[in-house]
Amino acid sequence: MGKVVGSVVSTQKDPSLVGRKLMIIQPINADGQTVRHEEVAADTVGAGIGEYVLYVRGAGARNSSPQGDPHADVMDAAIVGIIDRFDS
Amino acid sequence: MGKVVGSVVSTQKDPSLVGRKLMIIQPINADGQTVRHEEVAADTVGAGIGEYVLYVRGAGARNSSPQGDPHADVMDAAIVGIIDRFDS
Amino acid sequence: MGKVVGSVVSTQKDPSLVGRKLMIIQPINADGQTVRHEEVAADTVGAGIGEYVLYVRGAGARNSSPQGDPHADVMDAAIVGIIDRFDS
Amino acid sequence: MGKVVGSVVSTQKDPSLVGRKLMIIQPINADGQTVRHEEVAADTVGAGIGEYVLYVRGAGARNSSPQGDPHADVMDAAIVGIIDRFDS
Amino acid sequence: MGKVVGSVVSTQKDPSLVGRKLMIIQPINADGQTVRHEEVAADTVGAGIGEYVLYVRGAGARNSSPQGDPHADVMDAAIVGIIDRFDS
Incomplete structure (x- = not known):
């Protein structure tokens, strides 16, 4: 889990x-x-x-991946x- | 190995x-x-x-994955x- | 490389x-x-x-995996x- | 994300x-x-x-991989x- | 990248x-x-x-892997x- 801090x-x-949002x-x-x-991750x-x-x-x-073909996708994080909340 | 500390x-x-328990x-x-x-892991x-x-x-x-198709599953930890006990 | 310290x-x-030896x-x-x-690893x-x-x-x-079908195996370490000895 | 510091x-x-640029x-x-x-990564x-x-x-x-066959490629980073800029 | 320090x-x-050189x-x-x-890696x-x-x-x-069948190979590093030299 993480916090989005930039793009x-x-x-x-x-x-x-192309056309994907890459968030930090x-x-x-x-x-x-x-x-x-x-780390950089593609937002879905x-x-x-x-x-x-x-x-x-x-x-x-x-x-x-929204493109539907994982084998043509280079991204390694998404x-x-x-997260709405953490329970413990 | 780990300890479940939340969800x-x-x-x-x-x-x-959808429908999966995501534990911390x-x-x-x-x-x-x-x-x-x-880390977050799906509970099975x-x-x-x-x-x-x-x-x-x-x-x-x-x-x-209970769904049976690992290629449609985005989760990377389960x-x-x-663990009942550790022996050494 | 590692040392077996428990199970x-x-x-x-x-x-x-089921039936596999899980070593620490x-x-x-x-x-x-x-x-x-x-870490936990299956012994083979x-x-x-x-x-x-x-x-x-x-x-x-x-x-x-001794079962022969890696696609039905959840283990991620083995x-x-x-090791008989290290040479250097 | 990273900075290219050498080759x-x-x-x-x-x-x-063969024929690939390997950057540090x-x-x-x-x-x-x-x-x-x-780390070393192939530049594409x-x-x-x-x-x-x-x-x-x-x-x-x-x-x-430009060769088109990922299964013949040994590289593990690319x-x-x-990056033009970071937004936050 | 690394330096070979033993086997x-x-x-x-x-x-x-069997028959593979395992280097440290x-x-x-x-x-x-x-x-x-x-780490241990197979030398190729x-x-x-x-x-x-x-x-x-x-x-x-x-x-x-020289054997040609990656799906029968257990090694996870090679x-x-x-490296002849580093340029920067």
Whole structure:
């Protein structure tokens, strides 16, 4: 899980990335503490800056690709849910 | 291996995540010492908060998907066992 | 590479894990120094506690599955060799 | 995301790497702070030293391979975009 | 990228590892600084102790397997090039 802290603008890029929103994610613990370092993930759920999100890496991320062909997608991380709240 | 420390509520999410329990895992060593940082994993064995669990990442996690089609699943981590005890 | 430091007992687990030995591995450097944190790996070579082993993660681990179908296996780590010695 | 800080010259290498530009990437946060450690990635977008780039790991990297057959490609990281700017 | 610092001798191992040279790699930055911890990788290019090498993880490593069938290979890391020099 992470927090969306920004976005990336890239003109020169792989064809599979054209038209996709690339967000910067700061990984966090459930108490909001930051962990690791920022990563870039393709947004598939309309997440905005400041929101807490569920994001995944690897083939799972490509399975969320709107283009429908994970094998033509270069992305390795994707936002797949907006977190409403943490329960514990 | 990890300890279940909470769960995540998400309304806006990838279709493959609808109806799945998303738990927050704190990775641990066998002596209970916390390591790394919390992660979200889909529960497939009925794990509750406070339990020690075996969880896996990547394609192994999608192989545990109850839907049966790992290629439509975006999740990249899953709880696949409840740990009764550690032997050493 | 790592050292086998224990095992995990789990009754409630994914069907693909039934009958498999799940060992706790402490990753090490060649000089025996511990690194990172403990992990659980399925044993495929008869490794015992205290032995130094070669273990792998991801699809490589599932390729070692005795069941023969890596796509039904949830495990993401496996012991694939017992280390006799390190040369340098 | 990362910054291109150098390149690697290798004569003796896997056939799938012949003719490819192998760049050294220093991972960074959006504020330019260095994180983790340097990695080697195949360039697919004409990135030069000093540029900020989007790079991916694993099968996503092989999906960007110009040869068209990800299953013959050994590379595990690729530069897939040049970052024009970070928004936050 | 890394430096070859030793090798591993293993008699009892997965059949896919028979006859392969398993080297110990110390990951490094381009300035030779050691990072992370040692790893074991299958050598495919004739790398010797003390040499700087390009190595990859995951399916990319299995794509370099001389046996030709990545799906029967358990290895998750491979040396795929000898580094002549770093440019920056």
